[in-house]
Amino acid sequence: VTEAATAETTLDAFHRGGFWLVQPAGRGHRAGSDAMILGAAVPDGFSGMVADLGAGAGAAGLAVLSRCPGARAVLVERSSEMARCARSSLALEGNAALAARASVIELDLTVPGRQRAAAGLGDAGVDFAIMNPPFNEARDRATPDALRREAHVMEEDGLARWVRVAAAIVRPRGGFAAIVRPGQMAPLLAAMAGRFGGAEVKGIHPRPTAPAIRVVVRGWKGSRADTALMPPLLLHDAAGNRFTAEADAVTNGRAGLFPA
Amino acid sequence: VTEAATAETTLDAFHRGGFWLVQPAGRGHRAGSDAMILGAAVPDGFSGMVADLGAGAGAAGLAVLSRCPGARAVLVERSSEMARCARSSLALEGNAALAARASVIELDLTVPGRQRAAAGLGDAGVDFAIMNPPFNEARDRATPDALRREAHVMEEDGLARWVRVAAAIVRPRGGFAAIVRPGQMAPLLAAMAGRFGGAEVKGIHPRPTAPAIRVVVRGWKGSRADTALMPPLLLHDAAGNRFTAEADAVTNGRAGLFPA
Numbered sequence: 001v002t003e004a005a006t007a008e009t010t011l012d013a014f015h016r017g018g019f020w021l022v023q024p025a026g027r028g029h030r031a032g033s034d035a036m037i038l039g040a041a042v043p044d045g046f047s048g049m050v051a052d053l054g055a056g057a058g059a060a061g062l063a064v065l066s067r068c069p070g071a072r073a074v075l076v077e078r079s080s081e082m083a084r085c086a087r088s089s090l091a092l093e094g095n096a097a098l099a100a101r102a103s104v105i106e107l108d109l110t111v112p113g114r115q116r117a118a119a120g121l122g123d124a125g126v127d128f129a130i131m132n133p134p135f136n137e138a139r140d141r142a143t144p145d146a147l148r149r150e151a152h153v154m155e156e157d158g159l160a161r162w163v164r165v166a167a168a169i170v171r172p173r174g175g176f177a178a179i180v181r182p183g184q185m186a187p188l189l190a191a192m193a194g195r196f197g198g199a200e201v202k203g204i205h206p207r208p209t210a211p212a213i214r215v216v217v218r219g220w221k222g223s224r225a226d227t228a229l230m231p232p233l234l235l236h237d238a239a240g241n242r243f244t245a246e247a248d249a250v251t252n253g254r255a256g257l258f259p260a
Numbered sequence: 261v262t263e264a265a266t267a268e269t270t271l272d273a274f275h276r277g278g279f280w281l282v283q284p285a286g287r288g289h290r291a292g293s294d295a296m297i298l299g300a301a302v303p304d305g306f307s308g309m310v311a312d313l314g315a316g317a318g319a320a321g322l323a324v325l326s327r328c329p330g331a332r333a334v335l336v337e338r339s340s341e342m343a344r345c346a347r348s349s350l351a352l353e354g355n356a357a358l359a360a361r362a363s364v365i366e367l368d369l370t371v372p373g374r375q376r377a378a379a380g381l382g383d384a385g386v387d388f389a390i391m392n393p394p395f396n397e398a399r400d401r402a403t404p405d406a407l408r409r410e411a412h413v414m415e416e417d418g419l420a421r422w423v424r425v426a427a428a429i430v431r432p433r434g435g436f437a438a439i440v441r442p443g444q445m446a447p448l449l450a451a452m453a454g455r456f457g458g459a460e461v462k463g464i465h466p467r468p469t470a471p472a473i474r475v476v477v478r479g480w481k482g483s484r485a486d487t488a489l490m491p492p493l494l495l496h497d498a499a500g501n502r503f504t505a506e507a508d509a510v511t512n513g514r515a516g517l518f519p520a
Contacts, residue, residue, distance in 0.1 A: 190450050210491065211490050
């Protein structure tokens, strides 16, 4: 499979060689643990259609296909370059077992619903939507306060728009999951209110006594159930740099993030 | 101290005898772990004025005084009967070390600000507000759906009103903490937005693999810092019915809920 890597792309194995990803070399967002953890938010044994919104090279969506043999996936990505990477990934021999169950749609999620439907992503057409929203970067920059505030607003706005799109494309009682930074947990829950209920909030903690570095929130379209705060996923124990058994299983496609 | 208990009230020890509480016998809300955990949300070494909103018999406020020798407390309670219990508690010989640092205000928190100030709870006058909002009960009852929905609305409305009062009475950069059910976490965070920032969310979990039964959220007036999801407080280990060392320390006034 390694021939597919060019000077401009790299080829990385996920799920211990369960699937491969073509990604731009040294530029853009590189998929890693976040995408694997997000892919694990789909229930064990999931066998419907998952939409990976803002899929990038397709890491989270392919993680679902790799772990759930009955699942299908549509990878939705705005950037032509990333969508090309996703298509290249699907063409890899090492991904032959997954490729027949996946498709790529090059689409800006914020276009009007009619345009989105024309691109192949109509209302209530998928069983589960997952997203790793690309609103993480702006706040990390050292920016003057006014700019920073603007970035905050854009961020929450963008997040809410993406959640609205997810609510539109997911069938009633279908699922939704997002992985975000802890600072986005409150606006994410606010955006989900009235759309996805029965939210399960799960912190991803690097160590037992450390705050979460990411938060996964899962919900169900039309559910009126209460929000639950789940036990955390610990990436490492108090000492050492190895993943915990649970984190290793979750990031390598051998276990779901939310045990049934 | 036991003479203070009458046929209509009971006398209960907290913090292993560190302070005592007069409570109505067999009626109303009885203070327990929730109030002790809430009282532990005030920082270690806190030495300002804390307002316990909806104090009931005063359990959480007295827990702060018991753990923080430099703290003062105002116990704010609408019910005459509960406020009487709080005053009786302060009159107990066993609470002599705390009573000089505490006062009771009988007040409905939802009255206009002028009326609240006239009762002794003016704007920006306290350093920290804590609350264990009494909006837990309605949803537990088996009620027809319409009534239940109304209770939900009342619940979120009431919660937001209490948070607004807390934001009014706390000085700039002062603190706020509430203990709620997980289902109230999202509306609580929404009510705090723009008032109390730098929120720290902490789940109270009965077992390592169980969802939280309560959530404590702490924030700081005027802070623009991001929300953080803290490591959980485990009440019990995987097996056995004894409190964990951490839960024992927190509920008995020997440790804060948020280690510095």
